Amino acid sequence: MGHDIFEVSINAIKLIVVFLIIVQAVPFLVWLERRGSAFIQNRLGPNRIGPLGLMQLAADAVKFFFKEEFVPASAVKLLYYAAPVVALIPATLAFAAIPLGQPVQWNEYTFRLQGYEINVGIVFVLAVSSLAPYAILLAGWGSGNKYALMGALRASAQVISYELALGLSIVGMIMLYGTFNLSEMVLAQQAPLSYSFLGANWTAPSWLPAWGIFYQPLGAIVFFAASFAESNRLPFDLAEGEAELVAGFHVEYGGFKMLLFFIGEYGHMIVASALMVLFYFGGYTIPGISMADLNQWAAEHAPGANAASLTVGLLTLLCFFVKLALFIWLFIQVRWTLPRFRYDQLMDLGWKTMLPWALFNTILTAALVYVAHL
Amino acid sequence: MSADVFLFWFLAILTLAGGLTTVLVTNPIYSALALAFAMIGVSALFVTLNAYFLAGVQLIVYAGAVTVLFVMVLMMFDLKHEITAFTRGKFTGLVKSGTVALLAGILVGAIAMTSDLFLKISGTPEVALGGGDGTKELGKILFSKYIFGFEALGILLLIVAIGAVALARSKGGTHAKQ
Amino acid sequence: MPSSDFLQQVGLPHYLILSAILFVAGMAGVLLRRNAMVILMSVELMLNAVNLSFVAFSHYLGQMDGQVMVFFVMTIAAAEVSVGLAILVSIFKRFKEINIRFFEHLKG
Numbered sequence: 171m172g173h174d175i176f177e178v179s180i181n182a183i184k185l186i187v188v189f190l191i192i193v194q195a196v197p198f199l200v201w202l203e204r205r206g207s208a209f210i211q212n213r214l215g216p217n218r219i220g221p222l223g224l225m226q227l228a229a230d231a232v233k234f235f236f237k238e239e240f241v242p243a244s245a246v247k248l249l250y251y252a253a254p255v256v257a258l259i260p261a262t263l264a265f266a267a268i269p270l271g272q273p274v275q276w277n278e279y280t281f282r283l284q285g286y287e288i289n290v291g292i293v294f295v296l297a298v299s300s301l302a303p304y305a306i307l308l309a310g311w312g313s314g315n316k317y318a319l320m321g322a323l324r325a326s327a328q329v330i331s332y333e334l335a336l337g338l339s340i341v342g343m344i345m346l347y348g349t350f351n352l353s354e355m356v357l358a359q360q361a362p363l364s365y366s367f368l369g370a371n372w373t374a375p376s377w378l379p380a381w382g383i384f385y386q387p388l389g390a391i392v393f394f395a396a397s398f399a400e401s402n403r404l405p406f407d408l409a410e411g412e413a414e415l416v417a418g419f420h421v422e423y424g425g426f427k428m429l430l431f432f433i434g435e436y437g438h439m440i441v442a443s444a445l446m447v448l449f450y451f452g453g454y455t456i457p458g459i460s461m462a463d464l465n466q467w468a469a470e471h472a473p474g475a476n477a478a479s480l481t482v483g484l485l486t487l488l489c490f491f492v493k494l495a496l497f498i499w500l501f502i503q504v505r506w507t508l509p510r511f512r513y514d515q516l517m518d519l520g521w522k523t524m525l526p527w528a529l530f531n532t533i534l535t536a537a538l539v540y541v542a543h544l
Numbered sequence: 545m546s547a548d549v550f551l552f553w554f555l556a557i558l559t560l561a562g563g564l565t566t567v568l569v570t571n572p573i574y575s576a577l578a579l580a581f582a583m584i585g586v587s588a589l590f591v592t593l594n595a596y597f598l599a600g601v602q603l604i605v606y607a608g609a610v611t612v613l614f615v616m617v618l619m620m621f622d623l624k625h626e627i628t629a630f631t632r633g634k635f636t637g638l639v640k641s642g643t644v645a646l647l648a649g650i651l652v653g654a655i656a657m658t659s660d661l662f663l664k665i666s667g668t669p670e671v672a673l674g675g676g677d678g679t680k681e682l683g684k685i686l687f688s689k690y691i692f693g694f695e696a697l698g699i700l701l702l703i704v705a706i707g708a709v710a711l712a713r714s715k716g717g718t719h720a721k722q
Numbered sequence: 723m724p725s726s727d728f729l730q731q732v733g734l735p736h737y738l739i740l741s742a743i744l745f746v747a748g749m750a751g752v753l754l755r756r757n758a759m760v761i762l763m764s765v766e767l768m769l770n771a772v773n774l775s776f777v778a779f780s781h782y783l784g785q786m787d788g789q790v791m792v793f794f795v796m797t798i799a800a801a802e803v804s805v806g807l808a809i810l811v812s813i814f815k816r817f818k819e820i821n822i823r824f825f826e827h828l829k830g
Contacts (some may be wrong), residue, residue, distance in 0.1 A: 271666065293600030297587075300608025304580065307615050311573065323616055337604075350597075350679065531621055552732045556740050563744045563767055564806055572759050579763050582744075586770050593737070593781040598789055602773070605796050610766065617807050618759060621814055631754050632823065639755040650736050651742040659735040681786045682793075689788050697797050704801040711808040714815075719804035 197227035237425030249312030254430035257305035261437025263446030271487035289353035313422035321418025332399035338528035397442035397469035443497035559585030737778035744771035
């Protein structure tokens with residue numbers, strides 16, 4: 171964790187902050203969702219409590235605290251109480267592995283703006299997201315309710331089916347950049363865009379960065395669609411639809427436990443957006459300015475090397491959050507634009523469409539990389 | 545006691561608890577959840593052994609797919625009662641437990657008695673593993689020395705996928721009611 | 723040999739003993755339990771114990787062959803579980819029971 175007490179304490183605080191980012195981002199996201207969906211549906215949304223309705227979630231949280239705490243009679247108590255807690259774990263662990271900004275150099279310490287630096291970052295993120303079905307299954311079985319069980323089985327089957335397409339669509343990126351490390355992948359996307367094939371080079375104008383989406387458009391589309399299914403968002407949320415299954419696996423949860431489930435779902439949404447930004451849209455690098463230029467600008471205008479590094483770190487952090495907000499807005503837009511898929515259509519789409527396209531993308535990328543470097 | 549040693553003992557006790565719970569608890573769903581816990585423990589032990597890629601793959605394949613399948617199938621079965629969880633006859637049960645205990649004793653004793661031999665082999669693991677990033681070495685060796693096994697695994701997985709679908713189909717499968 | 727040295731330093735014997743105890747626990751599960759699903763789960767536990775010993779040897783001998791073996795074992799175990807579960811689902815659909823004491827006689 172560090173060499174001396176200063177570094178260890180800063181790292182410990184960083185871990186707590188990373189966890190709190192997810193938990194504290196959720197009220198903001200719920201507000202965004204309610205106002206955003208109202209905007210799309212040509213109505214107003216909550217706008218009475220606080221300026222622009224921002225205190226609505228605080229009021230809702232207070233309401234949740236005072237709700238009655240009940241356990242259904244035929245529930246399995248241990249699993250019923252454990253499920254909302256387990257729902258939080260995959261999203262927060264995955265978010266902790268994502269680099270949020272450039273590492274800050276303070277005297278002789280290097281603080282990474284990341285929960286922990288892992289050399290096999292992508293494998294870790296995929297591994298932790300694959301633990302998501304457990305919360306759903308525990309909730310479904312622990313509720314002792316047939317609707318909840320059916321919803322839970324369907325939702326977890328959906329999640330493990332789309333994990334395949336998710337993982338395969340990233341393999342193309344891994345082949346191109348040759349590393350599992352997330353920070354290295356971000357740094358490799360800052361050069362100006364250039365294609366080179368069998369000796370013929372073409373470099374785009376210098377303000378266009380070498381983002382992943384220009385190299386892997388098919389992979390990006392498959393990844394984006396699969397991440398909708400992973401976080402159980404519309405158009406893939408049949409398992410928690412109200413008209414079909416009476417809210418699915420969280421039908422027997424009320425009050426604060428339900429809030430924990432929603433933190434988990436929005437957490438998955440944040441992680442999916444963050445991964446999309448990281449792999450295909452350059453991560454924390456600002457488009458058009460390479461990191462070396464940015465560092466030089468900061469070194470000239472800031473007092474001392476520490477402040478310069480801190481400025482660059484904060485600027486990249488801001489850039490990352492702006493990109494993240496754009497993608498979360500896209501998630502919310504898609505939710506209210508597309509109708510819901512039926513369950514068999516959903517499974518067909520996952521196995522018969524997305525998996526073959528992801529495989530095709532992998533084979534095509536492998537062939538192009540091999541031929542181009544012959 | 546340094547951090548590594550404490551980590552090993554902590555993970556070892558957790559994994560062992562998970563493994564023993566799997567075997568000893570009567571409710572099969574608790575068994576499956578304890579198995580998932582044991583697999584996460586084994587994955588963490590892989591991390592202490594510097595096999596990071598394998599730890600991730602263990603989580604994805606075992607804890608994230610195999611055990612989820614177990615739990616899903618158990619929830620679909622919805623077994624009403626557990627008739628006899630453990631083996632029925634007293635004498636055969638004793639013979640089986642005795643065999644297991646004997647094997648345990650032989651294994652642990654053999655390891656303990658030759659432990660100084662093992663301590664001599666501990667060569668220089670870091671150097672040979674390519675300095676921490678074992679994934680590249682793993683890839684190279686998988687595609688050069690073990691390429692036949694790799695391709696055979698691919699064919700095996702294809703056969704298994706077709707076979708599992710054929711077995712469990714309700715209409716037209718190998719075990720469908722005609 | 724329980725000395726304080728055994729508790730203070732972690733080496734290859736520690737991992738091997740852990741792997742042996744997990745393997746034996748899995749074997750006890752296969753022999754003593756009567757629920758077919760729990761038998762399958764105990765087999766998985768045995769395979770995991772073997773994986774652990776492979777990786778421990780690979781680490782302490784400095785070769786990657788152990789990790790390749792783990793790759794193979796993991797894949798084969800996943801394949802075996804899927805076929806085993808498909809068979810169990812068929813059996814359950816036919817007999818409505820997966821307790822092995824109903825299947826002790828080879829005919830019928």
